[in-house]
Amino acid sequence: MDDLELQRLVENISMKSFRKQFRHKAYFNPRLRSTGGRYMLDTHHIEINRKYFEQLGHNELCGIIKHELCHYHLHIEGKGYKHKDQDFKFLMKEVGAPRFCSVLPDQPRRNVSRKVIFYICKDCGQVYKRKKRMNTQKYVCGKCRGKLMMKQELTIG
Structure with missing residues (x-):
């Protein structure tokens, strides 16, 4: 065509x-x-x-x-x-129009991996889950205003 x-x-x-x-x-x-x-x-x-x-x-x-x-x-x-x-x-x-077009057969599926970072308050133990790193010197706990520390960083996918 x-x-x-x-x-x-x-x-x-x-x-x-x-x-x-x-x-x-x-x-x-x-x-x-x-x-x-x-x-x-x-x-x-x-x-x-x-x-x-x-x-x-x-x-x-x-x-x-x-x-x-x-x-x-x-x-x-x-x-x-x-x-x-x-x-x-x-x-x-x-x-009768489609909302999305179909996936092309020759298109490789993207491997999507996500990073998840957990922060914990040293005083009250409140856990925060974030997608991006944050400056623990700049931010405090929203619950008790205590110091935050990075607990764990995971890559999912």
Whole structure:
């Protein structure tokens, strides 16, 4: 599929699902890595990641297009076009657009490891769990204003 065929497909989906014309450009963007598509607020163009079409097929591509067209039509009409907006959520449900695109089969799963640090108050024994290190000379216990000391640092995952 080339950019011209993609443009026609986006125009067809816009007319069938939204009953509105798509008056801007749709094209494949080879630089997209972590997303299936993108609606450009300033130009109103839609960019699509070709890998999603190649690896997951026509149905996935149509879902991505519907999702981006929800952003497009709501933005053009001056309604809530962001993911958190009720207008967006309602329109996505109405046209059957997916909230997220599927994970690509060739995408490696990221190994997510988290650091957890435990601090304890020397006076009252209150335990604090933190994601980042903190300066124990600067901060005191919120319960009794006693001195804090690092108890343990764990890496999870």
